[in-house]
Amino acid sequence: SAVLVLKGVERRYQQGSKTLVILNGAEFELKRGETVALVAPSGAGKSTLLHTAGLLERPDAGEVFLNGRACGRLGDDDRTAIRRNDVGFVYQFHHLLPEFSALENVMMPQLVHGLLPSQAEERALQLLDYMKIGKRAHHRPSELSGGEQQRVAIARAVANAPLLLLADEPTGNLDPTTASYVFDALEALVRHSGLSAMIATHNHDLAARMDRRVTLVDGKIAPL
Numbered sequence: 001s002a003v004l005v006l007k008g009v010e011r012r013y014q015q016g017s018k019t020l021v022i023l024n025g026a027e028f029e030l031k032r033g034e035t036v037a038l039v040a041p042s043g044a045g046k047s048t049l050l051h052t053a054g055l056l057e058r059p060d061a062g063e064v065f066l067n068g069r070a071c072g073r074l075g076d077d078d079r080t081a082i083r084r085n086d087v088g089f090v091y092q093f094h095h096l097l098p099e100f101s102a103l104e105n106v107m108m109p110q111l112v113h114g115l116l117p118s119q120a121e122e123r124a125l126q127l128l129d130y131m132k133i134g135k136r137a138h139h140r141p142s143e144l145s146g147g148e149q150q151r152v153a154i155a156r157a158v159a160n161a162p163l164l165l166l167a168d169e170p171t172g173n174l175d176p177t178t179a180s181y182v183f184d185a186l187e188a189l190v191r192h193s194g195l196s197a198m199i200a201t202h203n204h205d206l207a208a209r210m211d212r213r214v215t216l217v218d219g220k221i222a223p224l
């Protein structure tokens with residue numbers, strides 16, 4: 001069954017008197033456990049697509065289905081609840097909370113979700129171990145390297161066991177060797193958890209490791 005379905009999704013931005021049409025009838029289906037790389041030039045609409053799929057932005061037309069549920073016309077509270085339960089985001093920059101340790105950053109979404117601190121800590125430690133950064137659990141983000149920060153951000157994104165991981169250039173800020181190691185860990189975690197993932201990247205070597213590659217052409221999603 002499909003975790004994410006886009007049907008006729010349109011997204012436009014108004015820039016002064018000009019209308020930028022970013023998504024123009026985008027069709028897409030991501031199956032459970034499937035990994036897809038999104039490879040397209042800057043400005044093509046990758047972030048717009050990920051934000052629309054992850055319910056951060058509303059389509060102007062068309063529909064976004066998450067786990068079979070039509071989400072485009074739901075109210076903001078429902079969309080936020082679904083996003084918190086079902087979607088994990090990773091960005092090019094980690095957005096970790098600077099005053100908290102790696103461990104606390106990964107515990108946080110679980111505590112918000114209502115888990116007991118002991119349960120949240122156990123899962124956070126497992127995830128940090130899985131990302132091969134368990135030894136750095138008690139360090140703050142500023143005490144970690146860029147690659148380590150991204151490992152923590154990835155662990156945090158999957159802390160609530162989402163159905164769907166959306167990553168926007170998750171290794172775009174790292175040197176190629178570090179990027180490759182971080183991507184290894186990301187890929188292992190995704191496959192181990194049976195997560196579905198859509199990962200925007202400029203790196204063709206990393207994209208080649210996904211099940212499938214797509215691009216954006218004239219606002220539509222096309223195979224690459």
Ligand code: ADP
Nearest residue numbers: 013014020022041042043044045046047048049
């Ligand atoms: P990518 O992630 O592929 O670089 P984006 O989705 O960020 O592309 O942006 C696609 C286009 O839409 C760009 O031209 C960008 O300037 C424009 N855009 C993105 N967000 C907004 C916004 N909130 N308002 C106006 N224009 C936007």
Ligand code: ADP
Nearest residue numbers: 051056079080081083084087088089090095157
């Ligand atoms: P908030 O913290 O704003 O209430 P949520 O807790 O629902 O939002 O956030 C769910 C996910 O969406 C998190 O991974 C968060 O990083 C991401 N997110 C929330 N708001 C934005 C935004 N405006 N831009 C990008 N990502 C966001």
